[in-house]
Amino acid sequence: MEFLHPNISILADYYNKCVKRVDVDTGDITGYLSLPAFPWDITTLGLNQAAVTLPDIQGIHAVFTKLDSSLIRTIKVDGECHGICSTIDNTLVITFINQGKVPVLDEHGTVLCEMERSADSKVQLNFPHYVLVVSENDNDVIYVSDQNTHTPTKFSLTGQILLTQRDNDLKWPHGFTVTDDGHVLICGWTSNNFQVASRNGKKVRTLLCKENSIVHLS
16 A cells, blocks of 8 residues: 555555555545556655555556546566565665565666575575665665564665664564664564564564564464
8 A cells, every 4th residue: 555645545456456556545446457467565766656566477567646537557576576665766665575576677677686585695685575674874774574484674775784673573564664763663473463663673662562463464
């Protein structure tokens, strides 16, 4: 899901193979676009476009956020792409869970750099699932949640490791976001919790857990 100001969200609807535009004030569906495969994740591109990953056909579809016209373009990739996010200049960052890599692409699909698991264990990307780009100290950084290593890792936009967060209470990290003050909010799929971590990777506290009826939070 992506939020569009002032009151619109666009949603990747997996089982219905579509993207929906929803008025968050009324709950009305104000736009609908069918897709040729199951969409996984979505990100905005500029003011009026969005990009959707379609793992089954190894591609990314760019669409108008109004969803009132056809496909803008298709970007073919070399694997099942899942997570996706974008920078202010429309650079794309995507995850390949089975290949253990996170490439950075321009808006036409050219690979600018790539983070992938390494034999020396410096980069541990065994099942990178979701990805997020945020600005820290006027620089864009990439957060990647890796399911099999149970670690969120922070990279520079050129692929250098900046930080790896390790916490025994966090298992299979999935979706996450970053607050304005730099705190990272992380969903633990099999640890059944929702954690807050500081910008330097230290756990601040657990917001929700299984005692709060949290199961497989994604």
